[in-house]
Amino acid sequence: MGAAILGNVKLTVGWLYPDLMNIYGDRGNILTLLKRAEWHGLEPNLVELGRGPAPSEMDDVDIFFFGGGQDREQALIYDDLREFKQEPLQRAVEQNGAQVLAVCGGYQLLGHYYQTADGQKFDGIGMIDVTTQAGKKRFIGDVVVRTEIDTLTPTSLVGFENHSGRTFLGSQAMPLGKLMVGHGNNGSDGTEGAVQGNITGTYLHGSLLPKNPHLADYLIGRALKRRGGGALSHLDDSAELAAHGWILQRAQRR
Amino acid sequence: MIRKTAAVLAGKATGTLSRITRRGGGTTLPGDVARVIDPKILTLLTQDLTHGSIVITGTNGKTTTARLVSWLLEGAGHKVVANRAGANLIFGATAAALNKAGPDGRLRADWGVFEIDEASLPRAIDEIQPRATVVLNLFRDQLDRYGELESIARKIEQALATLPEVARPVLNADDPRVAEIGLSLPRPPLWYGLDDPSVASKTLPHAADARTCPRCGASLIFDAVYVGHDGVYRCPNNDFARPEPELKATDIKLDGFDSLALTIKGTRIEMPLGGLYNCYNVLAAYATACSLGLEPGYIAERLRTFKAAFGRQERVEFRGRHLVLVLSKNPAGFNETVRTAVDLAGGKNFIIGLNDRKADGTDVSWIWDVDFEQLKGRADLVIPAGVRAYDLAVRLKYAGVKAEEPQTDPGKALDLLIKNTNEGDLAYLLCTYTAMLDLRGELVRRGWAQPYWET
Ligand SMILES: [Zn+2]
Numbered sequence: 001m002g003a004a005i006l007g008n009v010k011l012t013v014g015w016l017y018p019d020l021m022n023i024y025g026d027r028g029n030i031l032t033l034l035k036r037a038e039w040h041g042l043e044p045n046l047v048e049l050g051r052g053p054a055p056s057e058m059d060d061v062d063i064f065f066f067g068g069g070q071d072r073e074q075a076l077i078y079d080d081l082r083e084f085k086q087e088p089l090q091r092a093v094e095q096n097g098a099q100v101l102a103v104c105g106g107y108q109l110l111g112h113y114y115q116t117a118d119g120q121k122f123d124g125i126g127m128i129d130v131t132t133q134a135g136k137k138r139f140i141g142d143v144v145v146r147t148e149i150d151t152l153t154p155t156s157l158v159g160f161e162n163h164s165g166r167t168f169l170g171s172q173a174m175p176l177g178k179l180m181v182g183h184g185n186n187g188s189d190g191t192e193g194a195v196q197g198n199i200t201g202t203y204l205h206g207s208l209l210p211k212n213p214h215l216a217d218y219l220i221g222r223a224l225k226r227r228g229g230g231a232l233s234h235l236d237d238s239a240e241l242a243a244h245g246w247i248l249q250r251a252q253r254r
Numbered sequence: 255m256i257r258k259t260a261a262v263l264a265g266k267a268t269g270t271l272s273r274i275t276r277r278g279g280g281t282t283l284p285g286d287v288a289r290v291i292d293p294k295i296l297t298l299l300t301q302d303l304t305h306g307s308i309v310i311t312g313t314n315g316k317t318t319t320a321r322l323v324s325w326l327l328e329g330a331g332h333k334v335v336a337n338r339a340g341a342n343l344i345f346g347a348t349a350a351a352l353n354k355a356g357p358d359g360r361l362r363a364d365w366g367v368f369e370i371d372e373a374s375l376p377r378a379i380d381e382i383q384p385r386a387t388v389v390l391n392l393f394r395d396q397l398d399r400y401g402e403l404e405s406i407a408r409k410i411e412q413a414l415a416t417l418p419e420v421a422r423p424v425l426n427a428d429d430p431r432v433a434e435i436g437l438s439l440p441r442p443p444l445w446y447g448l449d450d451p452s453v454a455s456k457t458l459p460h461a462a463d464a465r466t467c468p469r470c471g472a473s474l475i476f477d478a479v480y481v482g483h484d485g486v487y488r489c490p491n492n493d494f495a496r497p498e499p500e501l502k503a504t505d506i507k508l509d510g511f512d513s514l515a516l517t518i519k520g521t522r523i524e525m526p527l528g529g530l531y532n533c534y535n536v537l538a539a540y541a542t543a544c545s546l547g548l549e550p551g552y553i554a555e556r557l558r559t560f561k562a563a564f565g566r567q568e569r570v571e572f573r574g575r576h577l578v579l580v581l582s583k584n585p586a587g588f589n590e591t592v593r594t595a596v597d598l599a600g601g602k603n604f605i606i607g608l609n610d611r612k613a614d615g616t617d618v619s620w621i622w623d624v625d626f627e628q629l630k631g632r633a634d635l636v637i638p639a640g641v642r643a644y645d646l647a648v649r650l651k652y653a654g655v656k657a658e659e660p661q662t663d664p665g666k667a668l669d670l671l672i673k674n675t676n677e678g679d680l681a682y683l684l685c686t687y688t689a690m691l692d693l694r695g696e697l698v699r700r701g702w703a704q705p706y707w708e709t
Contacts (some may be wrong), residue, residue: 019465019473023394025619027460031652073406076471140616162619207622210648239651242660243644245656 009227011037011220012045014061016085017069017077019050024162026067028207029101032216033063040220040232048077051080052176054088061092063099065095066106068205074105078122081109086125093127093198097226098125099219100199103208106196107130108200123174126194129170134145135187144251145192148175149218156180157212157246158220159204167203168195176202181251182215198222211247213240259359262294262299265352282341283347284584295379298363300350303334307366309375310541312390312426313412315535316342316369316586319390319525321563322377322539324367326548329556332364339563340613340687342371344378346708372406376413386542387414388424393432393482393586394463394623397490403431403463411435414443424541426534427499428464428484430464430474438496446541447486447499450516451504454485460623469493482532482586498569503537506530510580510599511537511567521550525557528567529594531587546596565653574677574700579694582684583614585623594627595682603675604633605651605667607640607685607693615687618642626653635674635681639667640689664689665698 013033030046039045047057049063069077092098102110111130114122124132145157157177166186169175174192175185184192184203200219202208209216213235221232262632265288288295300307310320324334336349338344347368347408354359371391379387389410392403414423414435425436429447436443458465458479465473467489474494479485488495507515511528518540525536536557543553562568570577580595582588595601606626610616626649629636636657638646643660650657661667675681683693697703 022460022623024617026624028619028622028649028652031622035652068405073466076466135355162538162617162621165260176363205618205619206645207619208621210652239644239647 009042011063012047012057013037014047014049014058014064015194016064016066016081016106017050017051017194018048018072020073020077021067021069023055023068023070023073023212024104024205025207026065026103026205029065029067029103029209032207032209032213033065033220035212036216036235037220039235040217041113042220045239049083049085051077052084054084058085058088059092059096061098062160062226063093063101063219064100066100066110068106070106071212072100073137075108078109081125088126088210094224097198097223099223100200101209101219102201103205104203105161107203108167110166110201110247112170112201114165129172129197130167130194130201131170132165132167134170135164137161137164139183139203141191142251143184144246144248145177145182145184145204146180147177147215149177152214152218154214154241156244156248156249157204157215157244158206158244159202159208159209159211160206161203162205163203167194172196176200181254211240212246213237256680257292258295258298259338261288261295262355262359263357264288264291265295266355267350275462275658281342282345283348284352285345288344289348294381296348296351296494300354300366300382302355303335303363303365303366304363306390307368308386309378309382309384310367310369310388310538311372311375312388313372313393315363315390315531315538315658316371316530317563317565318532319388319535319538322535322557322560323542325547325560326539326543326553326556327365327367327509329541330548330552333362333364334367335361336367337369339369341577342369342374344370344374346377347382349489372599376409379413379417383421387417387421388538388542389414389432389435390426390538391429391482391484391586392464393584394620395584407431411438414540415439422545424538424545425486426538427478428486428534428619429488429528430468430483433497434468434494435696437494442542444501444545445497445499446501446537446660447496448480448484448500448502448506448533449502449504450535451478453506453508458483459625460585463602465531467491467494481534481590484534498574501537501541503533504704506533508533508594508598511580511594516664519550521554522556523554525560527560527562528598529590531590531594532707570703572672575672575675577671577678577683578695579685579690581687581690583686585620588624588684589628591684592626594622596628596632596685599680599682601680601682602632602634602650603628603671603679603681604635605637605639605671605681605683605685605693606646607667607683607689608638608642608646609640609686609689609692610642611688613688618645621646624649626650626655630654635671637661637667639664640685640692645687658706661701664692668693668696668700
């Protein structure tokens with residue numbers, strides 16, 4: 001498909017806790033990054049970052065993915081994240097320029113804290129300036145966002161949300177986009193997701209990247225910059241954009 | 255008592271009305287109406303049963319297992335009340351009981367066999383007080399509707415713990431979530447499980463979602479994987495393992511969607527139902543029937559002539575083409591039906607149908623956990639269909655599967671399938687619940703299939 005303009009350039013995707021933080025079809029995001037890298041003529045490589053000491057390959061990761069899990073799974077990774085992954089993750093992002101995509105539970109854990117309904121606070125690792133508190137009603141349904149990332153075409157992002165957390169952005173974080181349809185971060189300020197430096201957090205799944213190939217390529221492109229890579233080849237995204245457009249159309253009808 | 259009779263009559267009138275207006279199967283409206291008039295109606299009606307009730311739950315296999323249990327009881331001369339496939343909420347069970355109640359408000363039957371969805375099980379146990387409760391499996395399913403698996407498992411455990419000693423639960427030992435529930439009960443349940451390494455795989459599929467030890471949180475070690483996360487597992491720290499099944503299925507033989515054979519404690523079962531996942535359903539029904547006192551020899555004999563329920567391996571013939579309809583509604587289920595179709599039946603032509611209505615689950619992200627990669631290079635024709643056909647097309651593209659243009663119109667999907675399927679060949683329709691209803695509705699319109707309320 002894509003021309004191998006970059007030739008023999010590796011793209012390494014690091015999946016944080018693939019066996020535990022994998023709810024809501026998170027695998028779709030991983031498959032999309034790997035397949036598109038291949039179609040762009042890159043050499044895709046997946047590093048699975050399970051519980052325990054971080055493997056040395058963690059330093060090679062270009063794009064980290066951090067998905068959501070159920071309560072039990074989330075509790076199981078909570079200490080491990082702090083003990084083994086936080087430091088190499090911070091190093092990779094701040095010094096190596098690696099990208100991070102975090103969805104739902106992963107998004108919350110990268111923030112300052114998560115506060116439960118009874119006021120108990122669970123500290124996140126504070127890599128993005130957001131805080132989350134439990135909400136009563138679960139937000140479930142289609143979401144359409146007009147993104148704030150100015151290089152993206154189309155400017156819309158589509159997905160599905162299913163969360164009860166209410167996330168609020170601090171001054172360091174920019175929203176990923178403005179809501180056209182759905183509840184987004186907190187159901188009150190019209191924002192969805194957060195972008196801070198190399199980190200993108202969001203509640204969108206569905207999965208997110210398969211129906212938003214432009215966001216997938218944006219992440220791949222930014223990750224490659226640190227390798228001195230040029231522009232990505234142009235892929236045939238008609239299937240992906242048809243699925244994207246189908247959600248847009250349905251959202252408009254409602 | 256007057257209140258019960260009034261509730262029954264009101265419910266029955268609603269039932270007649272909804273049949274006349276052809277709302278079709280799975281309607282729970284009579285149950286809704288009767289429960290408003292008398293909230294205890296289900297308890298009162300099931301108390302009329304001469305023998306009692308059996309409640310069956312689990313993410314996958316409820317309908318088939320309930321059918322199997324009813325089939326066995328009916329063959330032994332019992333009159334059975336059962337709810338329809340899809341009407342597995344408490345209202346559906348109530349509607350079924352109402353339907354068989356006489357004008358005096360009495361339910362005249364021997365047994366109630368109710369399939370109940372996982373989230374409704376605690377309430378069903380409380381209201382029905384079943385003689386046997388079967389928990390088949392707990393897989394990830396329809397996250398938007400049920401919330402999280404964890405809290406459901408805990409509620410099921412609490413409900414089972416309230417049952418009297420005679421109502422021994424029948425539980426799948428091979429499912430770590432179900433085992434966790436059963437091991438916490440005050441009295442040991444009747445465990446069943448598969449025991450045949452020749453049909454097991456060694457690795458967990460991507461859809462597996464119960465991988466950790468409930469005691470210490472370590473990742474479980476699987477010595478055998480049968481379906482989804484169901485298999486033979488143990489914790490590396492030795493504090494949790496698959497309970498030893500009292501009833502085991504051995505010497506399993508599978509022939510596509512056509513038949514299966516297995517041996518349980520020396521009794522050979524051979525029957526016209528296919529797929530490894532159905533071995534679990536057959537074993538669960540066998541265990542239940544045994545616990546109710548039916549003889550193994552009778553069970554084996556009766557199962558030979560079993561017919562599958564609507565949309566569960568139903569066959570439709572059209573001008574020499576054989577269409578096989580198989581409901582596939584979540585990752586664990588889909589992986590098994592795709593595996594059975596491709597590996598065991600050598601299937602080449604497919605419609606994959608995905609809807610996102612309430613009964614299907616409105617969140618379709620789970621399709622990314624299905625290993626559609628199994629179709630790559632092996633299927634000749636794959637048609638993405640249903641309301642979310644476009645999402646399926648993307649999924650198939652990233653699985654490396656060559657697929658046709660997405661078809662949101664069921665008629666067009668069928669036309670494309672027939673056009674590209676030779677006479678005498680088989681084609682498989684693997685669909686979520688309402689996607690199956692849509693396709694089947696089209697088959698009925700064309701006169702290829704009977705309306706389901708007549709089957
Ligand atoms: Zn353990």
